[in-house]
Amino acid sequence: MGKFRLGISLVVTTAILLTIATLLAVAVAFWATSIVKMSTDERLEVRSAYVDGENGQVILTVENVGSSTTVIYAVSVDNRFTERTYIPITAKSITQVTIPLKYFIVGGIANEVIIRTTSGRTYSTVIIILG
Numbered sequence: 417m418g419k420f421r422l423g424i425s426l427v428v429t430t431a432i433l434l435t436i437a438t439l440l441a442v443a444v445a446f447w448a449t450s451i452v453k454m455s456t457d458e459r460l461e462v463r464s465a466y467v468d469g470e471n472g473q474v475i476l477t478v479e480n481v482g483s484s485t486t487v488i489y490a491v492s493v494d495n496r497f498t499e500r501t502y503i504p505i506t507a508k509s510i511t512q513v514t515i516p517l518k519y520f521i522v523g524g525i526a527n528e529v530i531i532r533t534t535s536g537r538t539y540s541t542v543i544i545i546l547g
Contacts, residue, residue: 427520458486458533462541463510464494465529467517474543476513480505490513 419505433453459482472491480486488503491513499515513531523545532538 422430457484458482458535460486460488460505460533460536460537460539461530462531465541465543467527467543467545472517474515474517476515476529476531476541477510478505478513478531478539479506480507482493483507487534488513488531489534492532493517494527494532507531 454483458480461481463477463479465474465476474491476491478488485504485506488501488505491499491501493515496519501513501515503513505511505513516531525544527543527545529541529543533539
C-alpha cells in the first residue's frame, strides 16, 4: 500500500499566508493613520489682524477650527522679528494674541505676520496700514 499525504498544498498555504499578512498590514496602516490624524488635526484661522499704533503692538484674533489643542510658539512680523511665546489654543476656541513691535511698520505696504505652532505648521496673514 502506498503512502497517502493528506493536507494543504504548498501553493494554497502560501496564498493563505500572503492574504493574512496583507490584511494585517492594511489594518496596521489604517490604525497608524488614525493615530497621526488625531494628534495633528490642527487648523488655525486668523480672524482679524491689526496694528495698535498707540501701544506699538500687533493684535491677532486666532481661531482653532481643528479638533485638537495646539500651541503657538512663535510669531514673526515681516520675517524681521520673532516673538517667542507659548499660547495654547484649545480646539474650537478663539484666542487673542498680542505681539509687541520692536520696530516701525511701514504704512501702505503689505506686512506679513507668520504664526508657528509646535506641530511644525505655519499660518500667515497680511496687515496693510493705511496712511
